[in-house]
Amino acid sequence: MQDEFELVTTLRKELEDANKQYYVLDQPRITDAEYDAFMRELLDLEAKHPNWVTPDSPTQRVGGEVAKEYTKVRHLEPLLSLDNAFAPGDLQEFDRRVRKVAPTVEYVVELKIDGLTVALTYEDGLIMRGATRGDGEVGEDITVNVKTMGSIPLRLDKTVPKLSVRGEGYMPKASFARLNQEREEEGQPTFANPRNAAAGSLRQLNSKITAERKLDYFAYQVLSAKELGLHNQTEVLTYLHRQGFVVNPEYKVFSDIEEVITYCEEMASERHRFPYDIDGLVIKVNEFDLQQELGFTAKSPRWAISYKFPAEQVETVIEDIVIRVGRTGVLTPTAVLKAVSVAGSTVSRATLHNLDNIREKDIRIGDHVLLHKAGDVIPEVIRVIPEKRMGEERLFEMPDLCPECQSPVTQDEGEVAYRCHSITCPARQREGIIHFVSRDAMAIDGLGPAVVQQLLDAGLIKDAADLYSLNFDDLTPVDRMGKKSAENLLKAIEDSKERGLAPLIFALGIRNTGAKSGKTLAQAFGSMDKLLSATVEELQEIPDVGPTMAESLVQFFALESTEQFLTKLREAGVNMTAGTSIKPQIFAGKSIVVTGSLERWERRQIEDLIEGYGGKAASSVSKKTAFVVAGEKAGSKLLKAQGLGVLVITEEEFEQLINEPL
Incomplete structure (x- = not known):
């Protein structure tokens, strides 16, 4: 005991x-x-x-607790909104007001994360409550959901009797894109932007759903900071970091408003480089004594202001609306656009999600529309410009037959999605293969959509199981498939056989079953054979498996086509058990950067190796970088590493490291 x-x-x-x-x-x-x-x-x-x-x-x-309802909580101090600045002149006017009180001033400028305010309360070092902003005076108790966020400490590094922290809960761009893709494939409504997705996720009654959506948190404020011996905002940020909170590292300190304006303009052009959505910057007077002297208006502090980036919206024309058939059979209408540059890239297509969305926005073929990127990631039509209509625009209708296989298209009761239910639909097969080889599934590098399509067109494969029958002679005629690429692809296919049961379950593309569910099922059953024989009742005994998922699993495994597919995988030697091997953690705690053109591996393969051996595959070089793996034509990252004195090694030297553990 x-x-x-x-x-x-x-x-x-x-x-x-x-x-x-x-x-x-x-x-x-x-x-x-x-x-x-x-x-x-x-x-x-x-x-x-x-x-x-x-x-x-x-x-x-981990999540799993279901709340009956959210109780109201009154905040210790009101969560006030900030006045907005939209131009340099607004910031200069703010500075003039501040300097009437204090001729010398220091400003802290922080990124304005596009999320939602979350107030945290700790007592004797333990988290006791997490609450939404609400109306500023009263919020909702969302403690069970807050606890699922790994970036929020459950216990402080240094115990204090009571600590009230405020910060921003947000959804990273990658999580947002993945969530919307999953919802679209299942025929569910998608979120408009990461902020809406984060807000909806934090107010889920089932905390398991919140946990699955991978939210994050940046802390930026401590109430009663002076009682803790903190005298300015920069000291607060340092204190929060030492207590175990994640603090956004991009903050700057300036003593001149023109320097602030320059930084704001720089960030407006660089906003897309961050893995989270920002819609501006927050400028605060650094010293708390001066903040107190400046005071508040009825709704906002006089010592802070929010600089809002101009909305990035561009005008373009919908030249056509075409249908994409996904792996679950959902028909997704997609706008073919007159190519236009937005948020750092050229966009020529944008998903319109479903017919309800098209009707609600009254989108027609030939319309002039405003476009932006939701979360700086997903091109989205915001609205039509009706005053530019010429009378030649056409209404869009969903087809009666699948455009890929001519099977009937139906709309299931209670769903907004239209579906093709034919399991032999070539589009479903193609998308299913693309899903099968994706990183969270069987992780077969070198098999992008274009290569998959070429293999299908050449008759080399009919489904994902056929990938394991490919040989070198099959691949070399494929367009742009050189000898080295063919060898790398065959090796990646061979390596994928040992991925194990959890990724394989996800790779099968079973409806209502994601990557996390794959891990849960693999842990519960241990082998594909045991999972195949499970009943709906037995499946529902597994934590986190509800009736909908259980029904989907039983129906999928009952299909003759599923049995045939799994038989082909078994004959190819694909591992269908939950056993995994743990590599020695020779890179534990080390940040490693890969740059240049590689000969032995695809970029993702070598990054997976780094992470498999305990390291972090970083994207930028810094003094903390352990070493850089440099291939041919390495550029700025190699130069920066050499300038910082960071160790640079070749692919051959990296291979020696993993074959001869340190």
């Missing part, structure tokens, strides 16, 4: 240390596989000894 209790304590420390290394220090120390193994072991022990569960246990981040 004592040994188990000590193990629980050790596991909790390992997991919380791993969270801090990942979220706060940006230096992952253990792999995802190791983290999951530790978490499973801790969950098992806490299930065995429920009286050992504590509020700050890492298991409390």
Whole structure:
């Protein structure tokens, strides 16, 4: 019993240390596989000894608690909104007002994350409450959902009697794009932008859903900061970081408003480089004594202002609306646009999601429209410009037959989506293969959509299982497939056989079953054979598997086509068990950058190797970079590494490292 209790304590420390290394220090120390193994072991022990569960246990981040309703909570201090500045003149006027009180002033400029304010309360070092902003005076208690966010500490690094923290909850662009893709494939309404997605996710009644959506948090304010010996905003940010919070590192300090304006203009042009959405910057007087002297208006502080970026909207023309058939059979209308540059790239297509969206916005073929990128990621038609209509615009109608296979198209009751239900539809097969080889599934590098289409057109494959029958002579005639690329692709296909059960379940593209569900099912059943024989009732006994997913699984595995597909995979030697091998963590805690043209690996393959051996595959070089792997034609990253004195190695030297562990 004592040994188990000590193990629980050790596991909790390992997991919380791993969270801090990942979220706060940006230096992952253990792999995802190791983290999951530790978490499973801790969950098992806490299930065995429920009286050992504590509020700050890492298991409390997993989610699964269902709230009946959200209770109202009154904030200790009102969460006030900021006045907005839209031009340099607005900032200069703000500066003039401040300098009437203090001729000398220092400003802190922070990125304005496009999310939602979340107020946190800690007592004796433990998190007690998380609340939404609400109307500024009263918010909603969302503590169960806040605890699922890995970037929010459950226990402070240094205990204080009471601490009230404010910050921004947000959804990273990658999470937003993945969530919308999953929802579109399932025929569900998509979110308009990351902010809406984050808000909807934080107010879920089921915290498991919040946990799956991978939200993050930047802390930026401490109430009663002076009582903690903090005298300005920069000291607050440093204090928050030391307490285990994630603080946005992009803040700057200026003493001249013209420098502030220059920085704002720079960030307006660089806003798309961040992995999260920003819609401006916040300018604050640094010193708290001066903030107090400047005071407040009825609704806003006089010592801070928000500089809002101009909205990036461009005008273009919808030249046509075409249909894309996804792997689940959903027909998605897509606008073919007159090519236009927006948010740093040229856009010629934009999804219109579904017929309801087209009707609601009254979109017609030939319309002039305003376009932007939702979350700086997804091209979206905002609205039509009706005054530019010439009378030749055409209404769009969903087809009665699938444009790919001519099978009937139907709309299921209660869904906005129209579907092709033919499992032999070539579009469904193509999209299914693209999904099968994707990174979270079988991770076969070198098999992009264009190559998949060429293999299908040449009759070399009919489904994803046929990939395992390809040989060198099959691949070399493929357009732009050189000898080295063919060898790399065949190696990637061979390597994918050992991915294991969890990625394989996800790769099958079963409706209502995502990557996380694949891990849950693999842990519960251990082999494909056991999963195949599970009933709806047995499946629902598994945590996080509801009736909808259970029905989808049983129906999918009952199909003759599924049986044939799995038989081909077995004959090819694809591993269908949950066993995985753990690589030695020779790169633990190390940040490694790959640059230049590689000969031995595709870029994603070598980055997966780095992460598999415990390292972090970073995108930029800094003093903290352990080493750089440089291929041919390495450019600015190589020069920066040489300038900083960072070790640079070749692919051959990297291979020696992983074959001869340090």
